[in-house]
Amino acid sequence: MDDVIFRGVLTLDADRPCLVGDRGQRYLEDERIWNGYLTHFGGRRVLARRLVQTDYETARPVIILWPDEPWPQKEFVALYLNERLVKYPASFLGHLAVNVNGEIFNFSHLMNENEILSHEEYFYRPALGEFAPHPQTGRYNIDNPAKPYYDKFGRRFMRSIHVLLLTGLDTQNLALFFHAEMEKIRKSKLNVTNNEKYPAFNVLTRNCATIIRDGFKNAGFRNIHGIFPRDLFVNIAFYFSDRPATGATVFRLGQLFVPEAGQSALPPLLNPVNVLKNNKLKKYF
Numbered sequence: 001m002d003d004v005i006f007r008g009v010l011t012l013d014a015d016r017p018c019l020v021g022d023r024g025q026r027y028l029e030d031e032r033i034w035n036g037y038l039t040h041f042g043g044r045r046v047l048a049r050r051l052v053q054t055d056y057e058t059a060r061p062v063i064i065l066w067p068d069e070p071w072p073q074k075e076f077v078a079l080y081l082n083e084r085l086v087k088y089p090a091s092f093l094g095h096l097a098v099n100v101n102g103e104i105f106n107f108s109h110l111m112n113e114n115e116i117l118s119h120e121e122y123f124y125r126p127a128l129g130e131f132a133p134h135p136q137t138g139r140y141n142i143d144n145p146a147k148p149y150y151d152k153f154g155r156r157f158m159r160s161i162h163v164l165l166l167t168g169l170d171t172q173n174l175a176l177f178f179h180a181e182m183e184k185i186r187k188s189k190l191n192v193t194n195n196e197k198y199p200a201f202n203v204l205t206r207n208c209a210t211i212i213r214d215g216f217k218n219a220g221f222r223n224i225h226g227i228f229p230r231d232l233f234v235n236i237a238f239y240f241s242d243r244p245a246t247g248a249t250v251f252r253l254g255q256l257f258v259p260e261a262g263q264s265a266l267p268p269l270l271n272p273v274n275v276l277k278n279n280k281l282k283k284y285f
Contacts, residue, residue, distance in 0.1 A: 034126035066124040081162040083264035094267030096229035159264035168246035
């Protein structure tokens with residue numbers, strides 16, 4: 001990974017995009033900048049850097065770019081309820097990830113999606129190289145191991161995301177738990193001949209939501225319950241909504257539409273109790 005971060009205004013000059021710095025410096029003008037960035041961030045102040053992954057068309061490092069805007073600096077936990085991807089039946093229940101002090105833990109049934117990501121990589125990876133959908137099918141495709149298409153670019157471009165931001169929690173213990181869980185998953189890869197699927201994944205007992213739930217239970221919040229992403233999100237939001245020792249805020253990050261992704265849809269609530277809790281949450285948020 002390139003540690004150099006570029007800062008400037010995303011500018012399209014003579015059909016060549018680049019970042020223009022405060023003193024007129026021009027950055028990345030010889031690199032490929034994804035069209036999705038131009039659509040949504042053109043004329044805005046942004047940050048950019050090179051990734052270790054390769055752009056299949058240029059054989060150069062992929063350039064990631066994201067808005068130059070503040071993000072929480074104090075200790076916090078954020079739950080990200082990702083709406084469902086309508087083109088994938090397995091996404092019917094949506095997806096849940098957790099951010100602890102800037103480390104985003106993403107647990108998945110696919111080995112390559114079990115990752116610890118920075119804010120910019122989770123939300124703003126471009127649909128280039130291995131992050132892109134397959135150019136013919138528009139979907140996940142690993143038929144060519146030399147050029148896999150994982151269809152896992154920035155979540156802001158793939159879905160709308162509902163955020164529960166929590167403060168006042170023991171973030172150290174939560175981070176230790178999620179790091180340990182990720183290490184278990186990574187070690188399981190050594191015993192798998194087909195690395196596409198995580199072998200211990202189970203839709204009822206070990207999925208993206210239950211691992212996060214168990215982290216909260218391990219931290220002492222025994223009354224938090226839920227099996228599926230939206231149910232757990234609502235349950236945790238309701239649990240912390242009337243606890244003055246913690247701050248709880250819910251908000252929505254709308255999808256940034258690009259041709260590589262269709263419009264996402266809100267997953268269902270399956271537990272009737274959480275339907276009632278979701279209705280009551282309106283008086284808090």
